Amino acid sequence: MKMLVAAVLLIATPALAQLPPGMKMPPPVKVGKPDTALLKAATAEAPATLATLERLVNIESGSYDTEGLVAIGNLLADELAARGAQVERMQGKPGTRGDIIVGRLTGTGTGKLLLLAHMDTVYTHGQLAETPWRVADGKAYGPGIADDKSGIAVILSAIKLLKPADFGQLTIAFNTDEEIGSLGSGDLITELARGQSAVLSFEPTTAVPLEGMIAGTSGTNSVFVHIEGKAAHAGNNPELGNNALVEAAHVIAVTKDMDEGQGKRRFNWTQVSQEGSARNMIPDDVTLIGDLRDISDDRVRAFETEMKRRLATPSVPGTKVTVNVQINRPAFTADAASLALIDRARSIYQEAGGPDLFVLPRSGGGTDAGFAARAGVPVLEALGLPGFGYHSSAEEYVLIDAIPRRLYLAARLIRELGR
Template identity: 30%
Template sequence: MTGRGLIASSLALVLVASAAIAASPPRRDARVWSAAQQARTGQLALLEKAVNIDSGTGDVDGGAKVIALLRPELEALGMTVRTEKAEAEGLADNVVATLKGTGKGRILMIGHLDTVFEVGAAAKRPYRTDAARAYGPGVGDEKGGVIEAIYALKILRDLGFTNYAQITLLIESSEERGSPGTRKLIDQLLKDADVELNLEPGDPPDLITVWRKGSATYFIDVKGRPAHAGVAPQDGRNAATELLHQLEGAEGFPKTGDQLTVNLTILNAGSRVNIIPEDASAGLNARGRTKAQLQSVEDKLNENAKITAVPDTKVTIRQLAAFPPLADNPDTAALAERAKAIYAGIGMTLGAGGNGGASESALAYEAGVPAIDGLGPVGGKFHSEEEYIELGSVTPRLYLLTKLIMELGPNPPKPASVR
């Protein structure tokens, strides 16, 4: 069967499953719902402790403190817990926790403990709540999802549920930089997984994530020649001026939208006010729905680099580690239907969408492992001082994750996509 025919067949199965759900509405699992309600106080208390620990990407000490907080929780569940050194310098350790069961499904959950915030952010803006929301650095992206996973495992233990072959929870430490410290580890874990459940936050009003843009950060580096800015500026070759020329050439890319976007995020030039800048650099963050879109950015920047406006300057383009896109695909669509049915059982409607925030689910997709994303609490304003989660989503999302595991343990998905 061709790839196009296989996708059409898979989508047809999704429609059949949806029709079956409509004919026989799902029911709430009273035991799981009650357990999720009872977990709320402890879940939020542990989240508060985690949020109040700084753990920005590259904060090795902060990452170790978060691990020290969470490791006893995982070990108390009977999990085999190990730390894995980061695969790049200057990053905190990663944690891999595993449970063995009696069923068929091998379930991999992935979350990250690193945030985008600097040391001191937690002291400046500690965890707090109002009537509707919880706030704090990393409360949604993604400590809320990590804590949710731990409490889902607590519920499974308390209910005596073991109908899965294996559950693995990876808590990694460098997702906010494209997971440079975890790529080999993720690849290894995916080889022993039937499905990947990602703990990134859900989007308002109550969405799971079925597609994500890929990300790539490109740096434009310019080498010029220094000179005294007052005595002999003509002897210099201004790297900053050339960088502005290069940035002007990149202005044609869109800055917002559901397709390709390219935005200037870092800009550096010069060392002293009285010296013609010898070095200048800019970082451009690109997000695209396809690899071809991202490649078009790199191609354009390299083409621009061949033409300089300031003589005797040299322009080079380099790229940081990045995530590929999580494309629309029938495997994720089928998982989304399962999730929607679970939510319907508690009288709630679960939506499905996508966004420009890249994640590890794209790596699962690339490896041919069915993946679904955005299973953490619903939130917003990520990467800002106003980051929050909706408190009303905490219990429903815990129920959703727990029930997904309970369904996938005895009945793991069979990948339909051909990539």
Template identity: 30%
Template structure:
């Protein structure tokens, strides 16, 4: 049943920004959470609705602070990826397909665990499913912040470490766009009256590289570059999106302030630097260590050894961890290939993770 549900979810392709596809999938999740006893509300967003589902507690802990589970239903893959390049495939205990690992496997694990504990005593459970996580959750930050107020702990359904360990901290992640406005001119007849936005952008990206070289433990990836149109026209506009990763908030602030302070090299060129999304660094804490100990005990109750380690990737748990909520991530299935054409999960770990998540809900 778990694998069948996962195949159904993977078949519904949900690229970030495709509101129609994401909302159709949100309909499916909302119906499912309603069947499981949750009260579901939608948070509209132009690029796809987010979901919040609250499940009541049972027994002596019915009035206790809830557990928060964070998930997302967008993927990095475009419509058609399943048919053209990454068909669903099961072989030798491995399942392949777009989104199986990041993170429709996690969604299936959570709903199956909720079904498992439906008649057991447990705390209330709150689920937030975000529609734009893959680009930093720019429209969901306020929602995640509000949903985390007063919870006992937060858990992410993102993929775990390769050995199955949970994630106990994450680097900060910020997307920055540098936009340059120059002046168009004929590239042969009147080049001197033009201002090349592309040349200006190249110089700015070199300046960013030089800036980053002065810091340890900062990652910088120029993910997209756009600009110009014809080789016989001096380009009047250009832009680049840059992804930064930071280990600590002090370095993050220093780098972002320096990038925001960039100025144009060429007279007449205009420069705009904008933060597109931001996830602050979630640093190790005693609260997370204590939560990991509780989860390890829950794991032992179902015959599993649970460990934890820091992670360099970012997710919505960055925000809850940064806010001081005891947080762990990585409750999705074990696999590999996130954002790669060989994306896959180990089929047996789906049921194992269901056992663990159900034990967490029952015991914490």
């Protein structure tokens, strides 16, 4: 027994050294024998997954690219129909581009699952010409290939590995505005998640230094502070005005310490907008915009109260300061059932020959897991492919050799939860 513990430590140590600072690997999970038939089928399916990825990458689908989002939505509706799904095109809130494609598959099992991935990318039209689809050194490259075309491709292949007895109902939802906060589709995702046995979300995972699961995401919120002053000529009679810009400087000075640092509440002023400004005029209308990330709606409201307290008395007499905090995407915090799913995923992944997965307690970004978790059901995040370079200026890629084990992970999880 002691020998075994020592061996585990020896294996675990190099991985530990590569983890981001402050993170440790969770205790090891028990690993069973692989389902060899499923692993074989997943391995045989992998080239088709790669072919799907190529087709998806070759349709540019930035969050604001209506034409691209419609084209990729049409392709996905056809792909789901070809797999026997009933396809519904759903509308997000007014202004949402393209349709949210929802497919439903009915089996003979008892579990109901929602599988989530998003069609939109962070890129603008033309990126594909600069960084076209290519395969080199075991990696496939292209804009949005990891985030989140890999999630879509894994879902489309994983459902081919299932039998009707493997699930009661599968609902598959592909939305078009995840990268811009899912303001149009978020409520719909919460509705689709209601009553499900679990929600599996297929965002990509990191490829380096290690692959991982996500136990929490940060909620994203917008902070608006509007300052109303009084305009006056800057040269003739500035003393008749109330300078909203000077008051804005005061607002920044007394709130900039409301950021709590890494792993805690993040708050930063990011934008300023001015109405009717001119160089020779005392400004009377300034809005400061800040980015706030926190772990619960309650904490966001507490932040708002604290900011209002600090800004109750303007430093420039005669100015009026109004604080408004808007919750864009709720945070996700894995509950006990979701944490149990993470351990199950870690076990299955190793069974398929994959590495143990680290568990990120909370990412600085938000995902649709937050909207799904609002329905009060277990949510598992980051079942897409391991990738690199998403949301950065580096060329985005996924690891090709991870495809079979990722398909195995998805199919086996669905089967266990769905039967």
